[in-house]
Amino acid sequence: MAGQDWFEKDFYSTLGVPKDADQAAIKQSYRKLARVFHPDANAGDASAEERFKEVSEAYSVLSDPEQRQQYDSVRAMAGGGARFAAGPGGAGGAGGFEDMLSGMFGGGGRVRFANGGSGGINLEDLLGGYGGAGPFGGPPPRGQDIAAAVTLPFRQAVQGSTQSLSLDGKPITVRIPAGVTNGQKIKLAGKGRPSPYGGQPGDLIITVNVPPHPVYRLDGNNLRMTVPVSIDEAALGARIEVPGLDGTKVRLKVPAGTPSGRTLRLKAKGITTAKGTGDLLVSIQIAVPQNLSGAGKKAMEDLRDAMKGHDPRADLMTQAGS
Numbered sequence: 001m002a003g004q005d006w007f008e009k010d011f012y013s014t015l016g017v018p019k020d021a022d023q024a025a026i027k028q029s030y031r032k033l034a035r036v037f038h039p040d041a042n043a044g045d046a047s048a049e050e051r052f053k054e055v056s057e058a059y060s061v062l063s064d065p066e067q068r069q070q071y072d073s074v075r076a077m078a079g080g081g082a083r084f085a086a087g088p089g090g091a092g093g094a095g096g097f098e099d100m101l102s103g104m105f106g107g108g109g110r111v112r113f114a115n116g117g118s119g120g121i122n123l124e125d126l127l128g129g130y131g132g133a134g135p136f137g138g139p140p141p142r143g144q145d146i147a148a149a150v151t152l153p154f155r156q157a158v159q160g161s162t163q164s165l166s167l168d169g170k171p172i173t174v175r176i177p178a179g180v181t182n183g184q185k186i187k188l189a190g191k192g193r194p195s196p197y198g199g200q201p202g203d204l205i206i207t208v209n210v211p212p213h214p215v216y217r218l219d220g221n222n223l224r225m226t227v228p229v230s231i232d233e234a235a236l237g238a239r240i241e242v243p244g245l246d247g248t249k250v251r252l253k254v255p256a257g258t259p260s261g262r263t264l265r266l267k268a269k270g271i272t273t274a275k276g277t278g279d280l281l282v283s284i285q286i287a288v289p290q291n292l293s294g295a296g297k298k299a300m301e302d303l304r305d306a307m308k309g310h311d312p313r314a315d316l317m318t319q320a321g322s
Contacts, residue, residue: 006074011058019072023063030059039196040144049196056141140199146192148206152176154213158223158245158271167204168193174206179273181218182210216245221278222270227252228287234258242282244269252282260286 012019015029033055035041042048061067150163160178164171174188185207192202217224227242237256241249250266258264263283270278289296 006061006071009058010075011062011071014054014058015062017062021062023065026059026062030055030063034059039141043144053197140197141195142200143193143195143202145202146204148204149209150174150176150206151209151211152180154210154216154218155245157181157208157210158216158218165206167191172204174204176206176208177273179218179221179271179275180208180210182208182212184208215243218271219278219281221273221275222281223278224281224283226283226285228285229254229258230287231289234260234284234286242266242280244280245271250280254284258284260284 012021015021015026015033017025017029021029034052037048037052037055039049039052042052061071146167148165148167150165152161152163157176157180158178161176163174163176165174166172172191174186176186180186185205188204188206190201191204194201215225223245225242227240229238229240232238233240233254235257237258238254240252240254242252244250250269252264252266254264261283263281266280266282268277269280272278289300292300
């Protein structure tokens with residue numbers, strides 16, 4: 001902002017506060033207006049963007065007690081309280097206005113003005129300087145974040161993959177780390193849109209969609225799966241094969257007397273991430289035979305007769321009443 005703008009801009013009106021408003025009222029009004037007109041909430045709205053800059057500019061001055069005092073003094077001059085006449089030689093030898101500013105800013109003699117030339121003091125340097133903070137009273141607003149989404153097969157999601165995206169017509173390669181889950185968001189700092197105010201660029205926020213797998217489920221670094229076993233395998237024990245994530249067959253011992261729902265663990269057969277390698281957790285599900293043949297039905301009847309006297313629900317009523 002050029003320093004001369006202070007004569008023309010009513011920062012109190014911009015923020016909608018009276019001239020005697022305290023800092024709390026100024027801050028409250030600024031926050032309310034900034035939320036309304038922030039570019040993130042008004043993508044593509046040039047008028048809202050311009051209004052946001054005006055609000056930020058007004059707050060940067062009025063929130064700084066020293067700058068506010070200088071602004072009020074300059075506005076008082078412009079409001080007709082004092083008049084300044086040019087001295088001999090016309091505008092180039094003006095004394096009143098320049099002497100007043102010299103007194104305000106502690107000059108030992110007359111303040112001279114320059115428009116970029118050497119040897120003078122620019123009015124913008126005196127009235128509009130922000131110590132590098134810009135017209136926002138702090139770091140300029142960052143650029144907008146960009147939201148994107150990718151859909152990965154389960155195997156790629158758990159093992160990690162590289163994806164190519166197109167953002168604003170430009171290709172970008174994104175590395176998806178191993179172990180991402182459905183709905184997880186990945187933030188790539190500084191890969192969003194640039195700031196129109198010279199601030200830091202926004203971020204790229206990628207939402208990862210992972211359709212469910214018919215066999216595997218992810219649990220941290222562990223993989224879970226449910227494996228059916230026959231009644232005799234569960235009762236007598238068995239060694240079975242289950243599919244590993246890498247396509248190989250993994251041998252699993254099912255101890256005798258394994259009930260349905262028990263989980264057996266295969267160490268280091270899960271997924272590998274920066275946090276380490278997980279396990280493969282196998283939940284046993286006893287498969288009840290359907291459409292038994294005559295011999296199969298007779299075998300089950302013999303098993304029933306052999307199991308007489310064993311009540312699997314013996315403690316159920318007692319536990320229910322406890």
